[in-house]
Amino acid sequence: MARTVDFAEPHPQTPHTTTPLPRGIAPADSAPWRQTAQVEVLLARYVSSINARVVVERARRVLRDPAVVRVDEADVFESALRNSVRMFLPEARLAEFVHALALLGNAPPRPRDLRMETEDDLRAARLLTREMCQAMGAPSFVMQRVATSVSELGRNIISYTPGGTMRLEPVPGVTPRIRVTAEDRGSGIPNLDHVLSGHYQSKTGLGRGLLGVKQLMASFDIKTGPTGTRITVEALLQ
Amino acid sequence: MTTDSLADVEIPSSIPVIELWGQLLVPLVGDITDRQLRQVVDTILMRIRERGAAGLVIDCSGLWTVDSHLCAALGKLASAARLMGVPSVLWGLGPDIVLTLQTLGFDFAGIHAALSLETALERLGLRLAVQDEEEAAS
Numbered sequence: 001m002a003r004t005v006d007f008a009e010p011h012p013q014t015p016h017t018t019t020p021l022p023r024g025i026a027p028a029d030s031a032p033w034r035q036t037a038q039v040e041v042l043l044a045r046y047v048s049s050i051n052a053r054v055v056v057e058r059a060r061r062v063l064r065d066p067a068v069v070r071v072d073e074a075d076v077f078e079s080a081l082r083n084s085v086r087m088f089l090p091e092a093r094l095a096e097f098v099h100a101l102a103l104l105g106n107a108p109p110r111p112r113d114l115r116m117e118t119e120d121d122l123r124a125a126r127l128l129t130r131e132m133c134q135a136m137g138a139p140s141f142v143m144q145r146v147a148t149s150v151s152e153l154g155r156n157i158i159s160y161t162p163g164g165t166m167r168l169e170p171v172p173g174v175t176p177r178i179r180v181t182a183e184d185r186g187s188g189i190p191n192l193d194h195v196l197s198g199h200y201q202s203k204t205g206l207g208r209g210l211l212g213v214k215q216l217m218a219s220f221d222i223k224t225g226p227t228g229t230r231i232t233v234e235a236l237l238q
Numbered sequence: 239m240t241t242d243s244l245a246d247v248e249i250p251s252s253i254p255v256i257e258l259w260g261q262l263l264v265p266l267v268g269d270i271t272d273r274q275l276r277q278v279v280d281t282i283l284m285r286i287r288e289r290g291a292a293g294l295v296i297d298c299s300g301l302w303t304v305d306s307h308l309c310a311a312l313g314k315l316a317s318a319a320r321l322m323g324v325p326s327v328l329w330g331l332g333p334d335i336v337l338t339l340q341t342l343g344f345d346f347a348g349i350h351a352a353l354s355l356e357t358a359l360e361r362l363g364l365r366l367a368v369q370d371e372e373e374a375a376s
Contacts, residue, residue, distance in 0.1 A: 119272045126269055126303060144303060144334040148342070151305035209306050212342035 100137030161186025293362030299330025
C-alpha cells in the first residue's frame with residue numbers, strides 16, 4: 001500500500017447522542033441491518049482486504065455495537081465508510097460499492113429462462129442481463145462482459161440454429177457469480193477445436209464470437225453434438 | 239421449462255439521422271436491434287445519394303453495450319459511406335465497452351474515432367467561428 005492513511009477522524013461524532021435517522025424510518029427502529037463483517041467481505045471486492053479491514057474498522061466506531069449496523073445507524077455508517085473508501089476508490093467505483101452495499105443480504109434475483117428464436121428474444125436477453133447484473137450489484141465492466149457474451153451466444157442460436165433457450169442465473173457464494181447457459185437444437189459445431197484455436201476465420205463471424213465469449217468470461221464449458229449444443233459460461237462479480 | 243414473458247419489452251422506434259451543417263449525425267442510444275440497424279444504414283446511404291453529405295458522425299455515447307454484430311455493422315456502414323465518398327468519424331464509446339471490444343478482437347482499424355462530438359466534427363472539416371457581437375450588429 002503506497003498511500004498513507006490519515007487516521008484522524010474526519011467527522012468526530014459521539015454515536016450515542018445524536019445519530020441522524022435514515023429517511024422514513026421510525027426512531028424506535030433499531031433492528032439489525034448489516035453485520036460489519038459482511039460489509040468488510042463486500043468491500044474486499046473493491047479494495048485490498050487489508051484496506052477493507054482498515055476502512056471498516058474506522059467506520060464502525062460510529063456504531064453502538066461494532067459488530068452490527070442497526071437500521072437507524074445505516075446513514076451515519078455509510079457516510080463514515082464513504083469518507084474512508086474515497087481514498088482508495090475512484091468516484092464511479094465508489095458509487096458501485098454503495099449500490100452493492102444497499103443490496104447486501106438481499107435475496108439474489110431469481111433465475112430467468114428465455115426462449116431464443118428471434119431478434120426480439122435476443123434484445124430481451126440483453127436487457128434482462130443488465131437488470132440481473134444491477135440487482136446483484138455487479139460493477140459495470142462485469143455487466144458489459146456478461147451482456148456482450150449473452151448477445152454473442154444468443155446471436156449464434158438465432159442465426160445458425162432452429163432455435164433454443166438461454167438461462168441467466170445468479171450463483172451466490174463467497175465469490176458470487178452469474179451463470180449463463182445457452183442451449184440450442186442445431187446440428188452442432190463440427191470443427192469446434194479449430195474454432196476455439198483462434199485460427200478460424202469465418203465469413204459470418206461465428207468463430208470470433210465464440211472465442212470472444214471464452215475470453216470474456218471466467219469459465220467456459222461447451223458440449224456439442226449432432227442434436228444440439230450447450231454452452232455454460234460464468235462471470236465473477238468483481 | 240417455462241419461459242419469461244417478453245410482453246414488457248417495448249417495441250423500439252427508428253434511429254434518427256440528423257443533418258448538421260452538411261454533416262450527418264447518427265445518435266445510437268440504448269439497445270440497438272438488428273432491425274433498427276438495417277433501417278438506419280439504409281436511411282443514411284439513401285440520404286447520401288439524394289442530398290450528399292460532407293461527413294458522417296456515428297455517436298455511440300448512448301450505447302450501453304455492444305457485440306461483434308453491432309461492431310461489424312458499424313464497420314460496414316463506415317466503409318459503405320466511404321465508397322460513396324463520405325468519411326466517417328465515431329465517438330463516445332465508454333471504457334468498459336472499448337475493453338470488451340478489444341477482448342473480442344475488434345480494433346476498428348478502418349474507422350476514425352474522436353474524443354468528443356466537437357472533435358468529431360472538426361475532423362470532418364468543420365471550424366467553429368464565434369462572431370463578435372459588434373461585428374454582428376454592424
